[in-house]
Amino acid sequence: MKQKRPSIKDIAKALNVSITTISFVLNGKGEERKISKEVIKKIEDYAEEINYRPNQIAQSLRTGKSKILVFMVEDIGNPFFAKIARIIEEIAYQKGYKVLFCSTENNDKRSRELITLFHERQVDGFIVIPSPGIQKDIENLIKSDVPVVLGDRYFKGSPMNHVVIDNYGASKKGTQHLIDNGFKNIAFISIDTKQMQMVDRARGYRDAVDEAGLSNQVLELSFDDIRKQKGKDSVKNLLTQKENIDAVFFSTNYLTQTALEIIKDIDPKLIYNLGILTFDDNDFFKINTPSISAVAQPLQEMGEELMRIMFKLLKKSKDKETPLMQTVLEATLTPRDSSRRK
């Protein structure tokens, strides 16, 4: 026999006190509203006793707040995003918020649908790793006063709250590391996109190579082709046709992953004669033979920063403008075997 959860009304009936009074007391406004000590105690004790929990749906309906945040990423299956998700989840829970995760596949249409969906469901805030073409949608979201923080990338010329890393600097530092280790023909393999994080990474690479008086070799693959034969062929060509290439810097973890497969496929020994450096670290790069050097993003700090800004936004009063909050973090170079001179 399923008995329904107690509501304020039940408490009211049991204690012979009005609903209003109970609401005030349970929301900590008892003192302020001059409710007597005894009544406060009586209500608190009874609520405790019957293990009363407010119905959050009703609260949401009344207040327009849902205590739910959404974290939109490219792919929750990608360890980079999954790890950040864990960190965000943890912090949110501590503050009584829940987090919805969802994967956009870096697809604008899907991103738009998800934004609409969650906006309708009145989630309280969006933490978004934006796909390239949803600048307008995000702007609209912000206009309608919904807290939004971008992660990993941002839109040029559109001032929004964000947490990113210094991609240019990190990329330059990474490239420099390869140069310092004696590599002379360093290729850069990246994604064919106008997204800022990738553009900045490419720029960092180019500048470093230029300054060292070396030539650059950039290969840009389309997001969709990566897992297909077409993408694999391009990588294969770069590595086999241009025999002078002695090192490759990958701009993101799944490129590296795909490339490692391809390299293995072309010739398992090849990997020992090629310098390799990747953006984004994970446990498997450490285990790989040879272990893969990485430019590691500070996941913990990114998650913490994202949430710090989000909570600032959630707390602000409607009328008061909050200043723009933009954080730029530094990535760490983690040298391993794959970038040692052969």
Place this chain on the structure above:
Amino acid sequence: MKQKRPSIKDIAKALNVSITTISFVLNGKGEERKISKEVIKKIEDYAEEINYRPNQIAQSLRTGKSKILVFMVEDIGNPFFAKIARIIEEIAYQKGYKVLFCSTENNDKRSRELITLFHERQVDGFIVIPSPGIQKDIENLIKSDVPVVLGDRYFKGSPMNHVVIDNYGASKKGTQHLIDNGFKNIAFISIDTKQMQMVDRARGYRDAVDEAGLSNQVLELSFDDIRKQKGKDSVKNLLTQKENIDAVFFSTNYLTQTALEIIKDIDPKLIYNLGILTFDDNDFFKINTPSISAVAQPLQEMGEELMRIMFKLLKKSKDKETPLMQTVLEATLTPRDSSRRK
């Protein structure tokens, strides 16, 4: 200037029709309730025109349904769970449901808190990878008529809906594969737990080894020690002290991952002299040198089955009992380099 979303009331005012009628029409009950064609059309057109969307919070409050499911896993950062999460997410969205993910860390206390939390928030259903000690809590959940499906493991002697694989068979098949490849001293490294999936895997291993007349070597680590030095030392001991061991079968992906690190640490060459087989597959095992043979769980089917059962439960009428739904899937052996005889 933020203008509020149109509600049914606004439509009512605009069209001079009652709220009730609109609700009936928009819920497709127009015909049934004998609303005239013209009125139906008028309402539908207008709703379309102003892009009316029902406030789901209000719907939830009234109906007690939230159109939200929760997927509780050990760790959303583990690719095994992350991949299933993606599949579930996809299917749910198609049916108008959203999915909340959360990580239990295989911790009973945390699991309990999460269950309470979401139950209070009236999520419509739970898909749970249960931590070992929450059998009672799940039973209570089911008793209060909440749809629950377990994944990956189940509780002995507690009949609940679940989707698991034939762990015993898969483990036996895996062990047999190592035996067939000529390994004579196969160790099994697993988690120190009473959870069914692990118990079954250990049993499969033992039986296979027994039947082949070989001796067994089982090492069980505690969940908490794995990432700590203590766990690493145990593995190290097993691999170095007992020099006769020529192959290791790991019962889960993160054990393999940790072990690969340790092996690399002890002696990078060691890996070439050791047969390795792991439960759970992922892209990195494919890339690893040597590539790691795996007993792969059918992620896609698991996700689909979980959701198929969940939707059956969601659809059932309150009074009618649904039969127990338990699916056992087969895992696939994916032999790679690491299990070839040295």
Place this chain on the structure above:
DNA sequence: TAAAATTAGTAAAACGTTTTACCATTATCA
């Protein structure tokens, strides 16, 4: 032709909160 049935709707309660506006009493002040 009167009763019964159908048609085409509507009013109002309910879900469980929060919050505004109000109201008795009692105490204080001038």
Place this chain on the structure above:
DNA sequence: TGATAATGGTAAAACGTTTTACTAATTTTA
């Protein structure tokens, strides 16, 4: 002493739906 203020609350509206119970007008039936 009469007005004012403080004390300790409460009634009722509101959030946006769904759903039950009703009704007035028309049509059918006997």
